[in-house]
Amino acid sequence: LAKTTQPISMDSYEGQEVNITCSHNNIATNDYITWYQQFPSQGPRFIIQGYKTKVTNEVASLFIPADRKSSTLSLPRVSLSDTAVYYCLVARSGNTPLVFGKGTRLSVIA
Amino acid sequence: DSGVTQTPKHLITATGQRVTLRCSPRSGDLSVYWYQQSLDQGLQFLIQYYNGEERAKGNILERFSAQQFPDLHSELNLSSLELGDSALYFCASSPQAGHSYEQYFGPGTRLTVT
Numbered sequence: 001l002a003k004t005t006q007p008i009s010m011d012s013y014e015g016q017e018v019n020i021t022c023s024h025n026n027i028a029t030n031d032y033i034t035w036y037q038q039f040p041s042q043g044p045r046f047i048i049q050g051y052k053t054k055v056t057n058e059v060a061s062l063f064i065p066a067d068r069k070s071s072t073l074s075l076p077r078v079s080l081s082d083t084a085v086y087y088c089l090v091a092r093s094g095n096t097p098l099v100f101g102k103g104t105r106l107s108v109i110a
Numbered sequence: 111d112s113g114v115t116q117t118p119k120h121l122i123t124a125t126g127q128r129v130t131l132r133c134s135p136r137s138g139d140l141s142v143y144w145y146q147q148s149l150d151q152g153l154q155f156l157i158q159y160y161n162g163e164e165r166a167k168g169n170i171l172e173r174f175s176a177q178q179f180p181d182l183h184s185e186l187n188l189s190s191l192e193l194g195d196s197a198l199y200f201c202a203s204s205p206q207a208g209h210s211y212e213q214y215f216g217p218g219t220r221l222t223v224t
Contacts, residue, residue: 034211043112043200043215044153087153091211095141095204097166098213100153
């Protein structure tokens with residue numbers, strides 16, 4: 001599976017839009033990109049997944065350029081409760097184990 | 111609430127002991143995954159079961175074993191415990207789907223080995 005690289009940490013003020021970029025240069029044709037959120041001492045929670053272009057749900061947007069070598073998770077108007085670790089993962093197919101990297105620790109400041 | 115339950119929530123035991131962690135997946139989910147999260151190793155996949163059969167194996171030590179029962183609940187057995195086994199252990203489940211990467215994680219069991 002393609003290795004992912006994302007910033008170790010980010011800070012943001014409440015109300016701002018946050019964009020977390022992940023690189024996955026060796027992504028394969030049948031790989032999907034998925035993002036998870038984890039609060040301290042809780043299990044990770046699925047946020048969004050995509051293959052190409054743009055995907056939006058009630059929580060976030062995911063932008064994937066045509067070459068698919070990177071992706072950007074966009075969180076609109078963050079609040080203090082969005083402070084968490086965000087993981088970018090590349091998954092080969094459904095019903096397979098997830099390979100987590102170190103994630104990005106997002107701190108939202110009032 | 112993800113619908114995945116894990117017991118116990120906390121477990122404190124001594125080195126050399128054996129413990130069993132229990133997981134009940136979401137209703138209807140056939141796949142169960144076990145993950146270990148420690149401060150130095152991050153979140154690591156241990157083992158996956160699908161409808162009672164072992165499907166994939168990750169960085170699971172020989173001292174650890176798991177099984178999935180006919181009612182689909184799963185147990186992770188950890189034996190000859192060492193201090194380094196102290197970690198959060200998560201169970202996750204997922205539905206039968208071709209391109210769904212959405213796994214539902216339980217609240218975890220925090221194991222402390224003293």
